[in-house]
Amino acid sequence: MFEFIAEASRWAIPAVLLFVPVIAALRKVKVYETFVDGAEAGFATAVKTIPFLVAMLVAIGIFRASGAMEVMVNTLSPVLNLIGLPTDVLPHAIMRPLSGGAALGIASDIIKTHGPDSFLGRLVSTMQGSCDTTFYVLTLYFGSVGVKKYRYSVMLGLLADLTTLFASIIIVRSVFN
Amino acid sequence: MVNLIWLGMIVFGIIVAGVNGNIEVITKAALDSANDAVTISISLIAIMTFWLGIMKLAEEAGLIRALAWLVRPVMRFLFPSVPKDHPAMGAIVMNLSANILGLGNAATPMGLIAMRELQKLNRGREDTASEAMCTFLALNTSCVTLIPTTIIGIRLLYGSADPTEIVGPTIMATAISMAAAVLFDRLLRSFYGSRGG
Numbered sequence: 612m613f614e615f616i617a618e619a620s621r622w623a624i625p626a627v628l629l630f631v632p633v634i635a636a637l638r639k640v641k642v643y644e645t646f647v648d649g650a651e652a653g654f655a656t657a658v659k660t661i662p663f664l665v666a667m668l669v670a671i672g673i674f675r676a677s678g679a680m681e682v683m684v685n686t687l688s689p690v691l692n693l694i695g696l697p698t699d700v701l702p703h704a705i706m707r708p709l710s711g712g713a714a715l716g717i718a719s720d721i722i723k724t725h726g727p728d729s730f731l732g733r734l735v736s737t738m739q740g741s742c743d744t745t746f747y748v749l750t751l752y753f754g755s756v757g758v759k760k761y762r763y764s765v766m767l768g769l770l771a772d773l774t775t776l777f778a779s780i781i782i783v784r785s786v787f788n
Numbered sequence: 789m790v791n792l793i794w795l796g797m798i799v800f801g802i803i804v805a806g807v808n809g810n811i812e813v814i815t816k817a818a819l820d821s822a823n824d825a826v827t828i829s830i831s832l833i834a835i836m837t838f839w840l841g842i843m844k845l846a847e848e849a850g851l852i853r854a855l856a857w858l859v860r861p862v863m864r865f866l867f868p869s870v871p872k873d874h875p876a877m878g879a880i881v882m883n884l885s886a887n888i889l890g891l892g893n894a895a896t897p898m899g900l901i902a903m904r905e906l907q908k909l910n911r912g913r914e915d916t917a918s919e920a921m922c923t924f925l926a927l928n929t930s931c932v933t934l935i936p937t938t939i940i941g942i943r944l945l946y947g948s949a950d951p952t953e954i955v956g957p958t959i960m961a962t963a964i965s966m967a968a969a970v971l972f973d974r975l976l977r978s979f980y981g982s983r984g985g
Contacts, residue, residue, distance in 0.1 A: 649844020653837025672821025740936030
């Protein structure tokens with residue numbers, strides 16, 4: 612199963628690169644001209660994301676470097692302990708939506724300290740794999756089309772991330788009993 | 789909400805650094821992060837240009853519409869405001885598929901193309917997210933790769949007896965997360981009031 616998915620991943624892009632131009636040519640599309648026409652917007656789209664990404668990554672960078680996260684973890688830990696959640700994964704849960712690299716670093720640390728086959732190691736592995744860098748994705752995607760008012764999507768993304776956190780804890784507890 | 793979170797991270801960060809006596813990290817963090825942001829955007833130029841070219845070919849060949857047609861039943865339910873067989877549907881499906889296969893370099897451009905198509909359908913103000921965009925981003929951030937290769941690598945490195953044993957739980961957690969995203973999306977959409985688009 613894994614081999615199949617890995618193989619499919621390797622083939623996906625070459626297959627698209629082969630079939631799309633060939634089918635386009637069969638449909639009498641002028642392939643070269645059409646490609647260049649479409650590609651023209653690439654520069655503008657990429658450059659448009661700069662102010663959005665700078666704004667968001669600077670705020671996240673300051674939050675990370677200042678040690679604010681440790682303060683947040685120390686404040687939240689007693690509350691989480693009360694409802695029976697493992698507080699060791701809290702830094703990861705906070706960082707995961709903000710910064711993929713930072714979260715991976717934390718996950719790596721937990722796996723190293725507690726062992727990959729411990730409850731915490733398995734939990735943080737599952738959390739790393741099943742969540743995405745919500746803030747980065749929102750900033751980049753909305754930024755590329757110039758949307759500044761995100762309406763309820765931040766709340767939506769965070770609610771989904773929170774659900775993943777609880778789901779991961781319950782699933783890991785029951786699967787690796 | 790994003791205004792509050794943004795301000796909160798900066799103000800809280802600077803206060804904590806000040807109290808801890810390491811205020812000097814703030815300027816470096818800010819400038820380094822700005823640099824990282826520009827590097828990411830600039831590196832997007834290449835893959836965006838490339839994929840926009842390929843996607844234009846796919847669109848002219850009718851492939852995007854064909855793909856949109858294939859997934860019509862599910863997409864009609866998730867994106868009621870997007871006209872049937874619209875290219876946005878095709879781009880959304882390609883983005884989610886690339887995500888699932890772990891093709892980050894293709895997933896992002898497909899996602900940005902989907903956003904472009906959704907922006908064309910945005911009947912509200914141009915600087916405001918449409919409902920379809922919110923749904924798409926909720927699906928995108930909750931749907932992740934089937935095989936998290938990086939974390940499997942780390943587990944292998946620290947001597948796991950079975951590095952891939954977390955794949956099953958990860959897929960289960962992702963499925964729950966996607967279901968929750970769809971559910972919360974519906975709830976928030978009706979709570980915030982339908983605005984169209």
